[in-house]
Amino acid sequence: MDKIWHKLYDYESKDLIERYIEKNHNRKASKRQITEISSNFIQGREFFRNSEKANFSVKPLLLYYGVNSISRGLILLLNPHLSESSLKPSHGLDTINWRDYISNNNIINLPVEIKKGAFYELIKETKNLSYLKLNSNGVNWNATFPMPNLNNRFTLSDLIQSFPDLTIEYNKWTSDNLHPLKIESFDNENNVYKFKICKYNINISNIQDTLDNKFEIINIVELQNYFELTISQDFVPQFTQSINQDPFESGTVVISKIINGNIYLNSLSQFYCLSFFLGMLSRYFPSYWVNVNKTEKGDCIYPLFLKSLDLISKEYPKLIAEFLDNPRKK
Numbered sequence: 001m002d003k004i005w006h007k008l009y010d011y012e013s014k015d016l017i018e019r020y021i022e023k024n025h026n027r028k029a030s031k032r033q034i035t036e037i038s039s040n041f042i043q044g045r046e047f048f049r050n051s052e053k054a055n056f057s058v059k060p061l062l063l064y065y066g067v068n069s070i071s072r073g074l075i076l077l078l079n080p081h082l083s084e085s086s087l088k089p090s091h092g093l094d095t096i097n098w099r100d101y102i103s104n105n106n107i108i109n110l111p112v113e114i115k116k117g118a119f120y121e122l123i124k125e126t127k128n129l130s131y132l133k134l135n136s137n138g139v140n141w142n143a144t145f146p147m148p149n150l151n152n153r154f155t156l157s158d159l160i161q162s163f164p165d166l167t168i169e170y171n172k173w174t175s176d177n178l179h180p181l182k183i184e185s186f187d188n189e190n191n192v193y194k195f196k197i198c199k200y201n202i203n204i205s206n207i208q209d210t211l212d213n214k215f216e217i218i219n220i221v222e223l224q225n226y227f228e229l230t231i232s233q234d235f236v237p238q239f240t241q242s243i244n245q246d247p248f249e250s251g252t253v254v255i256s257k258i259i260n261g262n263i264y265l266n267s268l269s270q271f272y273c274l275s276f277f278l279g280m281l282s283r284y285f286p287s288y289w290v291n292v293n294k295t296e297k298g299d300c301i302y303p304l305f306l307k308s309l310d311l312i313s314k315e316y317p318k319l320i321a322e323f324l325d326n327p328r329k330k
Contacts, residue, residue: 004317004318004321005045005048005317007321007324007325008041008045008070008317008320008321011037011038011041011073011077011324012038012041012042012045013038014034014038017029017033017034017037017038017077018034020077020324021033021077021080024077025080027080029080032083033076033080033083036076036083036084037073037076037077038073040069040070040072040073040076041069041070041073043065043069044065044066044067044068044069044070044073045066045070046066047062047063047065047066047069048062048063048066048313048317050062051063051066051313052313056290056293057282057286057289057290058282059282059309060275060278060279060281060282060289060305060309061279061282061283063275063278063279063309063312063313064275064276064278064279064280065279066316067271067272067275067312067316068091068118068272068275070316070317070320071118071122071268071272071320072084072087072118074122074125074126074268074320074323074324075087075118075121075122075125077324078125078126079125082121082125087118087121088116088117088118088121089117090115090116090117090118091115091117091118091119091276092114092115092116092117092118092119092120092121092122093112093113093114093115093117093119093273093276094112094113094115095110095111095112095280095284096111096112096113096153097111098110098280098284098285099285102285102288107156107301108155108156108157108173108174109155109156109157110155110156110277110281111153111154111155112153112154112155112273112276112277113151113152113153114148114149114150114151114152114153115150115151116150118272119269119272119273119276120150122268122269122272123147123148123265123266123269124147126266126268126269126323127144128144128145128146128147128148128264128265128266128269129142129143129144129145129266130142130143130144130145130239130240130241130266130267130268131267131319131322131323131326132239132241132251132253133241133250133251133252133253134183134185134186134251134252134253135184135185135250135251136250136251137250137251139322139325139326140251141253142326143236143239143266145236145238145264145265145266146236146264148263148264148265152260152262152263153260154259154260154263155260156277157174158257158259158260158263159259159270159273159274159277160274160304161178161256161257161259162238162240162256162257162258162259162265162270163240163256163270163274163311164180164240164242164254164256165242165243165307165311166304166307166308166311167179167180169303169304169307170304172300172303172304173300173301173303173304177206178210178257179201179202179206179207179209179210180210180240180242180254180255180256180257181195181197181198181202181206181207181210181229181254181255181256182197182198182200182242182252182253182254183195183196183197183198183239183252183253183254183255184196184197184198184226188233191232191233191234192218192230192231192232192233193229193230193231193232193233193237194228194229194230195227195228195229195230195231195255196226196227196228196229197226197227197228197229197255198225198226199222199223199224199225199226199227202227204220204222204227207220207227207229210255210256210257211231211237211255212257212258212261214235214258214261214262215231215232215234215235215237216231216232216234217229217230217231218230218231218232236264237255237258238255238256238257238258238259238264239253239254239255240253240254240255240256240267240270241253241267242254243311243314243315267319268316268319268320268323271311271312271315271316271319274308274311274312275312275316278305278308278309278312292305
């Protein structure tokens with residue numbers, strides 16, 4: 001983790017912020033810009049650092065503030081025409097009647113609505129692009145997704161289903177049977193995608209369910225170790241990076257479910273959303289949040305929440321660093 005933060009220290013430095021803006025935007029950074037960018041990264045680092053020592057009761061809120069701060073720093077780096085005063089102070093996500101859902105123990109269906117604010121600015125300035133590592137330890141691929149619309153709604157369940165690394169915990173919590181599709185290799189030509197999909201614990205019905213009838217499946221061939229899948233390029237699959245805990249393993253990319261059937265989010269905005277859900281739960285419904293880890297009836301969501309917090313803490317700074325290390329599409 002320290003290695004990643006050492007990379008992000010660059011964006012606390014006046015000289016290095018000036019160089020970044022001159023190189024990427026061909027303009028000289030103002031003193032105001034430098035102060036605003038560095039302040040967000042400094043504050044974000046401190047929120048993350050303090051979250052490591054924090055109790056479960058407040059950890060998600062500190063993490064969310066950290067995610068929000070370094071996201072705002074990234075936004076200001078990517079668009080030098082913006083300033084702190086021009087960014088809306090809102091989260092960019094609204095909770096919808098959460099009290100009713102929590103009273104009915106319906107956490108899985110907690111809804112949010114996309115609004116103007118930090119979340120939407122993050123998607124817009126990153127162009128809803130994910131940097132990915134397919135059979136590689138370094139970024140060797142990127143995918144740009146359609147922009148979501150303001151006022152689109154989705155639930156906590158919709159979001160979790162787009163995280164391959166939470167599949168086991170989600171399936172245990174819901175007794176569901178999600179099957180993200182691990183990509184062994186892929187090619188795109190002649191208006192079709194061609195994939196080799198890992199066959200382990202997957203059948204043709206699982207493939208069809210994950211694609212959710214959103215794509216024209218041209219052909220599926222079952223071979224000894226994998227499925228050969230051909231689909232139309234009329235739609236973009238939800239490509240998501242799966243996190244390998246072993247540093248010696250190469251990167252894994254999966255096709256996961258599209259959020260609510262039509263909402264695409266890049267990796268940064270997926271994690272921002274996840275952090276928002278957990279942060280707002282702990283902030284505004286502390287009695288529910290604190291009781292989650294008391295090993296009482298209804299605590300089967302606890303492993304999912306713990307894994308989510310761990311992923312946010314370890315992976316979000318990495319995603320920010322990767323985004324800043326790689327060239328953006330103009």
